[in-house]
Amino acid sequence: MDRIxxxxxxxxxxxxxxxxxxxxxxxxxxxxxxxxxGHQNGWSLAGTITASGTGTFTDPNAITAWDxxxxxxxxxxxxxxxxxxxxxxxxxxxxxxxxxxTTLSLAANSxxxxxxxxxxxxxxxxxxxxxxPVYSADWVSFSxxxxxxxxxxxxxxxxxxxxxxxxxxxxTPSAVPEIDPAGIGSVLALVTGALGLLERRRLKAA
Numbered sequence: 001m002d003r004i005x006x007x008x009x010x011x012x013x014x015x016x017x018x019x020x021x022x023x024x025x026x027x028x029x030x031x032x033x034x035x036x037x038g039h040q041n042g043w044s045l046a047g048t049i050t051a052s053g054t055g056t057f058t059d060p061n062a063i064t065a066w067d068x069x070x071x072x073x074x075x076x077x078x079x080x081x082x083x084x085x086x087x088x089x090x091x092x093x094x095x096x097x098x099x100x101x102t103t104l105s106l107a108a109n110s111x112x113x114x115x116x117x118x119x120x121x122x123x124x125x126x127x128x129x130x131x132x133p134v135y136s137a138d139w140v141s142f143s144x145x146x147x148x149x150x151x152x153x154x155x156x157x158x159x160x161x162x163x164x165x166x167x168x169x170x171x172t173p174s175a176v177p178e179i180d181p182a183g184i185g186s187v188l189a190l191v192t193g194a195l196g197l198l199e200r201r202r203l204k205a206a
Contacts, residue, residue, distance in 0.1 A: 028052050031104045031169025033068045036159050039135055041146035043072045047080075049114075049169050051099040060091035062099065066114050070137055070145055078139050080116045080123060090115050095127075102171050108164040125158065127166045133157040 030050045037044065047068020055062070071077040095110020106112050106127045115122035126134040132150035135158045139145055148157045160167045 028064055029054065029099060029101065029104075029171055031171050033066075033169045034160070034167055036135070039146065039148035039153060039158060040070075040137070041072075043070045043075075043137070043145050045070050045137075049104060051097075051104060054099050054101060057097045057099065058093060058095070060093040062097060063091050063093075063114075072145075078121075078137075078145065080114060080121065082114075082116055097168075098165065103162075103167050104169040105162065105165040105167050112168070125166055125168060127158070127164075129164075 028050050030048045033045055033047050033049055035045045045068055048066065049063060049068070050065040051057075052062050052064050065082070067079075067081040069077050069079045090113075092111070092113040092115070095112075096107040097110070097112060098105045098107060106125050108127055108129055111124070111126040111128065113122055113124045121139050123137045124134060128134070134147070134149040136147040136149070137145040150157075158166050
């Protein structure tokens with residue numbers, strides 16, 4: 001086989017190896033929750049929400065964990081923290097969540113609730129254009145930390161909004177592809193096969 005063919009085939013094998021090794025692993029994506037200071041009654045929100053991966057979801061189990069804290073000067077901080085394995089920690093989705101490598105967003109006419117326990121500690125994002133949007137946080141015994149709705153705020157009721165969808169969180173830094181161990185065997189088989197083919201052609205040509 002001539003030098004050009006050898007070089008071309010080798011480059012192809014190496015490119016395939018890079019693509020396979022750079023395939024994102026299924027470890028999920030963690031987003032920094034949006035801190036919408038303009039609609040939180042003086043409270044600041046910091047922490048993360050983790051999704052199982054990218055895609056368009058209607059199943060609440062796409063959210064695998066959350067851990068964020070609401071804090072306010074002169075007030076005791078409130079922590080919301082749970083995973084899918086925690087008891088009494090429902091996630092409620094009515095509509096669609098969209099997860100990308102950079103953002104987690106809630107589509108128009110969709111609602112999303114993260115509830116730490118069944119006693120009323122929850123944060124609600126309700127991106128409804130039919131009955132009016134609501135963005136609120138409650139603590140134990142339904143004590144409101146904040147509520148932003150048609151009766152308490154001038155539009156917008158939540159920010160940022162992109163093409164009608166509420167940006168619930170952003171990945172910072174954006175998700176970086178990870179090496180997928182499951183792809184290593186495929187890579188080795190591909191490279192070995194390509195090299196074997198080259199050797200057979202070289203011997204035949206000789």
